[in-house]
Each structure stands twice: as structure tokens, then as C-alpha cells.
Amino acid sequence: MLTVAAPVANAIDAFSRLPGIGPKTAARLAFYLLRAPEEDVLALSEAIRDLKERTLFCQQCFNIAEADPCAICASQERDRSIICVVEEPLDVLAIERTREFKGLYHVLHGAISPMDGVGPEQIKVAELLARLNVEPVAEVLLATNPNLEGEATAMYVARLIGPLGIRVTRLAHGLPIGGDLEYADEVTLTRALSGRQVMQ
Amino acid sequence: MLTVAAPVANAIDAFSRLPGIGPKTAARLAFYLLRAPEEDVLALSEAIRDLKERTLFCQQCFNIAEADPCAICASQERDRSIICVVEEPLDVLAIERTREFKGLYHVLHGAISPMDGVGPEQIKVAELLARLNVEPVAEVLLATNPNLEGEATAMYVARLIGPLGIRVTRLAHGLPIGGDLEYADEVTLTRALSGRQVMQ
Numbered sequence A, B: 001m002l003t004v005a006a007p008v009a010n011a012i013d014a015f016s017r018l019p020g021i022g023p024k025t026a027a028r029l030a031f032y033l034l035r036a037p038e039e040d041v042l043a044l045s046e047a048i049r050d051l052k053e054r055t056l057f058c059q060q061c062f063n064i065a066e067a068d069p070c071a072i073c074a075s076q077e078r079d080r081s082i083i084c085v086v087e088e089p090l091d092v093l094a095i096e097r098t099r100e101f102k103g104l105y106h107v108l109h110g111a112i113s114p115m116d117g118v119g120p121e122q123i124k125v126a127e128l129l130a131r132l133n134v135e136p137v138a139e140v141l142l143a144t145n146p147n148l149e150g151e152a153t154a155m156y157v158a159r160l161i162g163p164l165g166i167r168v169t170r171l172a173h174g175l176p177i178g179g180d181l182e183y184a185d186e187v188t189l190t191r192a193l194s195g196r197q198v199m200q
Helices: A006-016 A023-035 A038-053 A089-098 A125-134 A148-164 A186-194 B006-016 B023-035 B038-053 B089-098 B125-134 B148-164 B186-194
Strands: A079-086 A103-107 A139-142 A167-170 B079-086 B103-107 B139-142 B167-170
Touching: A006 A023, A006 B038, A023 A038, A023 B038, A023 B089, A038 B006, A038 B023, A038 B038, A079 A089, A079 A125, A089 A103, A089 B023, A103 A125, A125 A148, A139 A148, A148 A167, B006 B023, B023 B038, B079 B089, B079 B125, B089 B103, B103 B125, B125 B148, B139 B148, B148 B167
Parallel strands: A079 A103, A079 A139, A139 A167, B079 B103, B079 B139, B139 B167
Antiparallel strands: none
16 A cells, blocks of 8 residues: 555545445545545534543443533433433434433443353443332333343343342244244244234 | 534534445444544644645646645656546546556646537647647557546547647556456447457
């Protein structure tokens, strides 16, 4: 890459460190920005810097926020009797997009994975139990990922919460909407069968 | 997106303005950066800013460069008798990667496209002719894209250069290496047939 100007090479290099962006996409992005209006480029640069400099973790739900407590934890309009437990801040965004859930969240920042050396003490499980002791929670909805680590984490947390007399629920498993039965994997199909519901 | 911290929403928004990056990928990138080491995030932010603040166009070949003339135009090791004409700076990068071409470049910054209102005067054609008048060029290799606009541009430039007594060549068309004859389109296959070469 000797023949590329250093700032261009640096940008390509920095872009290609991002997940899912290979060297060709990185080059395309860099050359796109070279032709983009200066204010757009500076806006992107500043938005990235502000991600680190203007965010913190809410010390209640551990979601990423601008203030502590975060907007959701501080809101008077949320149902404080239900806490949705997710693995990552991105999952909060996904659930918020549905506009179906009106409760509070708790971000674990990971899932239990002995293979990767992640135990319960590496994620925010103790912090969840501490909340349940002081907050008036009636239900904990476990929304960890539907994979091995997510299921293990959900089961572990469910077992801890059980004795507290709080209702513990899990997101439903089954066929994705818009999906094709023919292409569904066996595990999903098994879950869809065992979780079948009476039609009204 | 009311429930996302403003710096995160800004970053998602800025990322999703990039070509080929939809809102979901933009969110994934933003949340990845939230967890990435601070120096990596600042390096990306600065690399993007430097794209605008530390680059210029070489006034000889119109490639993107740190200095004018650029490293290629200033190099004593390049063959100054051949100029490769490309549409975009990214194309220079693609050709340099082959390590096969040792001559100079000329970046047109576009292709003739009457449909988009781009005529010869909107791209760096006059600048190319000016170079041919003063530089000791023996061959002009037209490496515009193998599509309608690229072909039209190559033909237009070839007709202008013809009377100057300079050899005008075009990148070969044919089957891509690793490709499958069965999936080749008719135009490519026609070109591969008409351009067939004697095997040694």
C-alpha cells in the first residue's frame, strides 16, 4: 500500500478493524469519504469520538447512557414491576424498537460461557439480585440470546431468582415470522412444536 | 430511538449514511466501538478527520495524495512513458495491488455519462491531453470500467489521442479467473471468444 497517501491508508486500516468490514469495504468507505462533503466527514469523526467521551453506564441497569440513572430508569412512565434481562445494550435497542415492552431493563454485559472463561461473576448477575432486593419487581423476563450461552445464563439466573418469589419468564422460541418451515432448523422446529398454541 | 443515548444515536446515524451500511450494521458498529479500547476509537475518529484535512489532489495525475506531485508522479522508479487512465482513485489502488504496472496514472474522476449529465468537460480529459503535450508518453492504457460509461469514455479518449501518434491500449476483456463459464454473461463470453489467444 506504499502508493496510497498515508491518511487514506490509515483510514482504510482503521475501518478494516471494525467487525464485518474487510479490506475492500474499508477502502470503499475511505474513498467515499474523500469525496463526501467536509461537514459529513467531520460529523462522523466527532460522532465516533463522542461515543467514548459522552457516554457512561447507568449504575442501575448498566445500559449505555448519557446520564446516571439513564432515561429509562429515570422515567416515570415505565412499569417498574418488570425487568427485562438482556446480554448487551444492543438488545435493549432491539426490544425498544418493538414498542411492546414498557418495563425496565438489566444489561448483563455478556453471557455465561465456561469455554470462554466467563462465569456469573464476570457479568452483572450480582447487580441484578441486588436490584431485586430493593426494587418492587414482580416479574423478571429473561431475554438472553436463544443459543447455548444465552440458555445457560437464563437457566442460571432463573434458579437464583426462583426462591425470591418473583415470576420468571423467558422470551418465546419458535418459527421466525416471514421464515420458511422448510428451512427451519430442527431445534427451532422442535421448540415450535412443543410450544404450540391454541388458535382463537 | 428516544431510549438510546444521544451520542450513540448520532454515531448510528452517521454510520448509516455510509454506502452499503444499513441501520442494523450501523448500530452494530456503534455498540462495538462502545466496548472497544478508547485508543482504537480515537484512532478511527482521527483517521476519518485526517482524510479531509491531510489529503489533496496531485495536480499532475489527480490522484489523492499527501503532497503535490504525489509519490507516484514524483518517483524516479516509475516508467514515465506509459500512463494508465482510470476513473477513480480507488482504481489506482486496485492496479497497484497487482504490482504489474510500473508507469504513471491519470485519474479522470468519473466517466462520460450523458444520462447523468456528465460530459468530457466534467472529467479530467483536457488535463490528460495537456500532459500528453508536455510529457514523453509513448502509450496510454485506458483502464476505465468495463461498462457502458467506461467503454464510451475509453472510445472518446482514444479518438482524441489517436492523432497524437501515441499508442492507445485498453485492458483485456474476458472471463474472470476463478469464474465459471456456465455463469458468464453473453457479452463477456462474446469478448472472450473474439479476444481468444494462441496458447504457447
